[in-house]
Amino acid sequence: MKSRLIAAFLIAAAAPALAQQPPAPMPVVPAQIAALRDAALQDNFAWDITEGLTTEVGPRLDGTPAEARAREWAVAKLRALGFSNVRVENFTITNWTRGAEDAEILAPFPQRLVVAALGNSASTGPSGITGEVVGFDTLGDLQAAPDSAVRGKIVFVSHAMPRTQDGSGYGYFGGPRRQGPTVASQKGALAIVIRSIGTDYHRNPHAGVQTFGTGVKPIPAGALSLPDAEQLQRILKRRKPVTMHLTLVSQSGPAPSGNVIAELPGRDPKLPPILVGGHLDSWDLGTGAIDDASGIAIATAAAKRIMDAGRPLRTIRVVWFGSEEMGLFGGLDYQKRHGSEPHYAMAESDFGAGKIWKVNTKLGKDRDAEARLLQAALAPLGIVPGKMDDADGSDIGPMIEAGAPGVGLSQDGTYYFDLHHTPDDTLDKIDLGDLRQNVAAWTAMLAVLSGGIEPEPKRKLRR
Incomplete structure (x- = not known):
């Protein structure tokens, strides 16, 4: 009995020391990833996309002619940025549009x-x-x-x-x-x-x-x-x-929508692609700057920065989902067409343009080392490690729930719902420094997941 008491005492005494064991050291971040991350802190691509979409198209309600103009704008922009296989995958939705609106208390x-x-x-x-x-x-x-x-x-x-x-x-x-x-x-x-x-x-x-x-x-x-x-x-x-007179005029009917898709082809086309994106449509009250022009801009700018650095091993697929606001229809259409295809990872930016403060991953146990490398690459940006069994996104959520691997880069949403779905969702609410921090984080993520980037061979000049 005495020996058991002594053993119990020794175990109890050791417990605090065991609990205070230092965590495993963070992986060393390769110089290429760190350089790409740091250079992105001076990015202008994301601002250019956000400013262009909100200015040249404006509000983009699902199924309206404005959303159709946004798809045309997106195709032209993505081609101008140098992406390949730019296309629209069309689908049909039930379009809803608002008319006159008024609420009046008549009594007391x-x-x-x-x-x-x-x-x-x-x-x-x-x-x-x-x-x-x-x-x-x-x-x-x-x-x-x-x-x-x-x-x-x-x-x-x-x-x-x-x-x-x-x-x-x-x-x-x-x-x-x-x-x-x-x-x-x-x-x-x-x-x-x-x-x-x-x-x-x-x-x-x-x-x-x-x-x-x-x-x-x-x-x-x-x-x-x-x-x-x-x-x-x-x-x-x-x-x-209390008596109220309420006027809410609206109409609905079938209308076209679609997903705009572009790619940065990888060196090995047989490998599953990395999907990044956000949603192209917006509510009609504002110009959709934080929801979600900045989101598609962040993801696209990061992919563009990888493109300019060379060619990744894995293909990066950029998706600007259509008709997210009225029911995630773009994500559901993509899942119907491509959900059975393997994807190396999915990530979506759809929570404004506040600074990213946490990273969650759901890559699977056999990819824990990759998840920890991502945590290490993001730490200098003030981003803390989150869960390693969780990731989400509005359009990609159903596919992640079905088993697709994902990454979640969590933005600071403290003031997001001041602007969300209101007339105040306009370009002036975007902070350039915060937007660039997002692009740096997404660039680092793509650099980690892409399997290494090799510079494109220089073309010989013809004389």
Whole structure:
């Protein structure tokens, strides 16, 4: 017994020392990767793409002539940058477009509120609708309410989303937008308005898509700016009947969309490609600078910098996905066409242009050394290691869930939802230094994953 006690004491005493063992040393970053990373801190390609797309095309709502112009612009730009196999893979979507919008409290305190229709909202028609407003603090409260409390009324749901660095509140607090219209319709509501899913206090409503459940009758659905949503909350707290006149005009129908694809061919075309990209479309209220012109610009600029350094072993495929905002249709079309093909890695930039602060990877256990090399290459940029079994992206997410390897370069989203889906999503919100840090990180990532870059042989001059 005594010997067992002594052994237990020795193990316990050693535990703190074992816990404080230094981590395994980080890999040495090859000079070529470090040089490419550091040179990208002076990049101008990303700004040129972001500025050009937002200026020469502007808003690019899915399935509209503006999105079609964006595809034409993208093909010309990618060819001018020197990419190969530039093409458009077309598909058809159900296009939705907004018309006149207005919300007005008729009683007890007459005043106008600022509203924007949510994607796939039914139309009120040009004359609008009038109804009593019934308010709920959360989606759960609406779900628990008896149908009789909702039937024939305009539902209002408030659910304030907190500000976070990683945007983690968007999933949970976005419920009123994503599921609220379906729940309200199932309970017989005349229409629904929600507190915008955002963190700013400008009188700018945040657009965003919602999809009515199978067999559910579409109803008008809109988002109030945060100040207007809180104003409506205060009015409802007076416990007097509230009457609203709501106008949300919209129309929908089949329309073309498509993915724009370009490649930097690798030295060994038999190897699986690396996919990088973002989405080309945007909401119609702003010019889509942070969502997602900067994203496609970052990924493309990094691939261009690899191109200018030489030829990678593996092909780098750049994809500017179409129709992401209305339902990830570009990513789903790519998966349908190419999901069964092997990919060496996938990465997507679709969270603005704030500095990257963390890297997650999901490359598989046999590629842990590669993941650690990537962590080491990114560390001088102030990027900390994250998980090694996780990666995501809006368009590539379904393919990663299906087993494709991925990398996630997490941007600082502290202020992202101030601008997201609003008229404030414009070029002036892009910080050039932050944009360049993104390009440096993506360039380092591609340099690590590409299998080595060899300078192109010099061509002999003809005399």
